[in-house]
Amino acid sequence: MSAVISVKNLVKTYVVGEVEVKALRGVNLEVQRGEFLAVAGPSGSGKSTFMHIVGCLDRPTSGQYFLDGQDVSRMSKDALAAVRNKKIGFVFQGFNLLSRTSALDNVELPLLYGGGGMKTAQRHKRAMEVLNAVGLVDRADHHPNQLSGGQQQRVAIARALINNPSILLADEPTGNLDTKTSIEVMGIFQRLNRERGITVVLITHEMDIAEYGTRMVTFRDGLVVADKGITRRRIAQDELAALPEPAEAV
Template sequence: MTASLVRLEGVTKRFTSADVLFGVDLEVAAGEATAIVGPSGSGKSTLLNIIGALVAPSSGHVEVAGKTLASLDANALAKLRNESIGFVFQSHHLLPQLTALENVLVPSLVHDDSTLRSTAPERACALLAEVGLEDRMQQRPAELSGGECQRIAVVRALINEPSLILADEPTGSLDRAAGEQLGDLLRSLSDTRSVGLVTVTHSDRLAERMHRVLELRDGRLATFTAPA
């Protein structure tokens, strides 16, 4: 038994062209905010995708929200991704033909719980207001700034009330001010909603907002120590 939200033990990943992860151990507690840094090509996205049940490891143990991923079939993995995990990427990936509000509702449409489905519009409006977008709900992505789109993507990731948010370079396409605002928003999720967060980033300013910073190097995770 463990209270960890995420637990990885001895996770390896080898692609035909490259061995990427050589034995990654990681524990993330509920509500904990962790940043992962590391050189380009070191396997950060691969690691995040393994935690998010998008990529299977070559070996090792992966547990998310109390479930051992290797024991789940494709349907159960899809359910876990939809209900327990929210994803945020470098690009917002909003659907251009939908309004901000409609984009936020997309993940709720396939939720198994009809109560969560029917209360989603109410939650979406409250969340959009919380991130300062109450006046933007009916706009489409082309009419919004990059920072606004990325805040909508975060709200979309939250709509099914996940226990874990996985963010891959979430501020990588934003200017400094919008990046700061998004960093504050992500960090506040762990403080006010007890959502666990694992974010891959190149931004020192985002990393330093998290509870701890880990570095992926030579296929393993270690505590990051800033160069002197």
């Protein structure tokens, strides 16, 4: 298996006023294709900084980052934007959907920045496909304020999927959701990971959410302090089936 993500001696230093803050102090990590990696750690541990660099939103101070075998750690801003567009699908805690814009248009948004000049009909078709993958075809015309939190996050996942990214980068995706909806959303990640072989990197500080992954790395003080496979993996599908009352639709 080839490594999708390979970081070598990653260092990130911020200068805040006079003080240098070392957010990452030399992180080495490899993530294989098809893995479901949970990144855990308390706040200030450097996991957010790690996610920003892995997500190509930021560049490391030193060290290397290979995404799909390509060194992206020294790329220009515009080149990084193109990498984000093509290879990374972001899912945020706060959904970050455009308000007063239909789910379909929200999902299509990354296609507008990819270049290539896709036809409108073609874009719609692609968007409907990924909306189907998250089970929201019948909500394509709804605006975010007409959707529940879980549905909004599913639209966001569909948006992340539309360019067939190498990795799905989820930053606290269940932070704004209740327990049941959280399980459902994690179920979607697990399904995409299992059925499509999409590499998922999940940033979370909740241990029980991290247990939906296949592997967990723990950050502390800018270093990886633990890296182990998850032995008793939670399976969202089974948990949902076991839930006593499926009364309410998401």
